[in-house]
Amino acid sequence: MSFFNSIHFIFESALWIAAYLAFVRFYPDRRPEGFLLAMSLWWTHSFFEIPGPFLLFRLFLLSGVYFLGVKTMRKSAKVAVSSSMIGIVLAWWIFLRFPHVLGHFNLPAPSDSEFLRQRLFYFVGIPFTVCRVISFVVDSRNGKVENPGLLKFLLYICYFPTLMSGPVTNYTRFTKIEAPVVNLDYLATNVVPGVKRIILGIFKRQLLATFLWSISLPFIKVGDASVARLWLGAYAYYLYLFVDFSGYTDLALGISKIMNVNLPENFNSPFLARNPRDFWQRWHISFLDWLSQYVLTPLYTFELKWLSFLPGGLLSLFAILVTFVFAGVWHGEGTRFLIYGIFNALVLWGYRTYDEKLRMHAPALRKRLLASKAISVVSVFLCFHYVVIALMLFSLDRPQLKVILGRMWNG
Numbered sequence: 001m002s003f004f005n006s007i008h009f010i011f012e013s014a015l016w017i018a019a020y021l022a023f024v025r026f027y028p029d030r031r032p033e034g035f036l037l038a039m040s041l042w043w044t045h046s047f048f049e050i051p052g053p054f055l056l057f058r059l060f061l062l063s064g065v066y067f068l069g070v071k072t073m074r075k076s077a078k079v080a081v082s083s084s085m086i087g088i089v090l091a092w093w094i095f096l097r098f099p100h101v102l103g104h105f106n107l108p109a110p111s112d113s114e115f116l117r118q119r120l121f122y123f124v125g126i127p128f129t130v131c132r133v134i135s136f137v138v139d140s141r142n143g144k145v146e147n148p149g150l151l152k153f154l155l156y157i158c159y160f161p162t163l164m165s166g167p168v169t170n171y172t173r174f175t176k177i178e179a180p181v182v183n184l185d186y187l188a189t190n191v192v193p194g195v196k197r198i199i200l201g202i203f204k205r206q207l208l209a210t211f212l213w214s215i216s217l218p219f220i221k222v223g224d225a226s227v228a229r230l231w232l233g234a235y236a237y238y239l240y241l242f243v244d245f246s247g248y249t250d251l252a253l254g255i256s257k258i259m260n261v262n263l264p265e266n267f268n269s270p271f272l273a274r275n276p277r278d279f280w281q282r283w284h285i286s287f288l289d290w291l292s293q294y295v296l297t298p299l300y301t302f303e304l305k306w307l308s309f310l311p312g313g314l315l316s317l318f319a320i321l322v323t324f325v326f327a328g329v330w331h332g333e334g335t336r337f338l339i340y341g342i343f344n345a346l347v348l349w350g351y352r353t354y355d356e357k358l359r360m361h362a363p364a365l366r367k368r369l370l371a372s373k374a375i376s377v378v379s380v381f382l383c384f385h386y387v388v389i390a391l392m393l394f395s396l397d398r399p400q401l402k403v404i405l406g407r408m409w410n411g
Contacts, residue, residue: 009047010202016043016109017258021191025182032179033151036259040160057155066153105142127330128166131290132157138170138294141153146172159261161252167266167286180260198304201250204243212240218395222403230408234388237395242270245284264289270387274379276348277355279387287327296323313353320352321345331394336401340394347386 016039016350023035044050136153139145152175159174180186213219217233225233249266256263264286273279280288300319307315321342328341358366390402 012046013043013255017255020259021180021182024179028179030179032177032259033155033175035147036177036261037151037155037158040155040158040163044158044163047238048395056214059158062133062154062157064148065137066148066150069137069145069153070148071180091126100147100234112114128163128168129157130172131287131294132169132295135168135290139170139172144170147175149175161255162263163251167249167252167264168290169264169286173262173264177261190260191258194254197254197257198251199254201247201254204247204250209240209244209247212236212243216240217392217404222400222407225407227408230404234392234408238384238388238391241391243269271384272380274376275355275382275383276344276386278349279383280348283387289324291327294328296320299323316352317345317349320349325349334397336395336397340390343393344390345392 020032020035020039023030024032041055043053045055055133118248136145140148148171153171156171156174162168169314180190212234215233216237217230218237220229220233223231246267253263253265265285266284268282268285270282273282296319297320300315303310303315303319324341324345325338327342328337328339331337331340355366358369392404396404
């Protein structure tokens with residue numbers, strides 16, 4: 001998404017941030033949510049060329065979701081929760097399958113459905129909108145939403161820096177926004193670190209990601225490439241995704257730091273992961289936390305309550321499988337996303353089963369393995385290649401994958 005690296009984006013972002021700091025400086029008693037929401041809507045309209053009527057329609061739908069969510073806080077409103085969830089899934093499906101129904105919003109013609117699908121799915125942030133809406137409705141039902149407000153909710157869903165790629169956070173944490181006291185101390189503690197983070201993000205996405213993408217697996221002519229070149233392309237693709245994604249996170253966190261909006265980190269040195277479980281605690285951290293809180297844990301709790309007669313390993317496998325299948329199809333359409341989810345689920349379940357058996361039957365051996373530097377190096381190497389193969393499943397269709405894996409393994 002090169003617009004994040006453009007002079008237009010940088011210049012207009014600087015103007016908006018300066019206007020926001022001026023607003024909170026001269027109107028310290030005003031809440032900042034309205035200004036931040038207006039800024040987010042303008043950014044969405046300006047950079048993604050999303051027409052104003054569509055944005056207003058989106059706000060109208062989100063307002064309905066908000067009131068359904070608030071209703072769940074009052075009584076045992078299972079109907080409201082169910083209606084919200086069904087509405088979310090139906091809206092997501094319609095956006096993906098029938099983009100032409102939105103033609104009256106002056107978006108691209110129905111014949112250009114793929115362009116329209118990408119515009120709505122990615123640029124309007126439908127995947128992350130689904131996560132935030134589910135989080136709000138479920139937390140409302142469980143009494144975890146503090147100080148609900150329509151303006152806060154709309155900002156929570158539409159906040160521009162996190163619209164497309166997160167980080168994901170829950171409503172209560174995100175809405176603890178305080179208008180900053182703009183002075184020299186604030187410049188030192190927020191503005192300067194935020195600007196540095198933005199520069200780092202631009203460097204990653206403009207220079208490193210551009211180079212890595214040019215040598216990554218999708219650009220290789222398989223018939224002419226050597227085995228070494230194919231592996232290099234696979235490594236480059238993994239590095240590209242990390243640099244591009246973490247660069248986007250740097251931009252989001254840098255802008256938010258300047259505006260005193262607290263967001264969680266999204267990466268923690270994933271290349272140093274020693275096993276699949278360790279990797280998923282380091283990669284896209286906020287989304288995996290969301291999956292654990294709103295998919296895995298509730299599903300496993302349900303299984304323990306109603307299916308306790310089944311073996312624990314089977315219950316664990318089913319819960320992990322459903323969670324990662326959801327994560328796979330959440331990324332987009334196509335069989336490869338489903339296969340990607342199933343593959344990761346089986347690998348993670350297999351590792352968890354192995355580690356649990358080792359902990360129960362050979363704790364001393366497990367302790368020695370964890371303390372061994374040589375084993376640690378081998379573990380990091382194996383985990384790195386597990387991720388490389390998983391990302392090949394994610395990025396390549398089945399005919400390409402079959403040919404490339406055949407060349408890589410057989411020469």
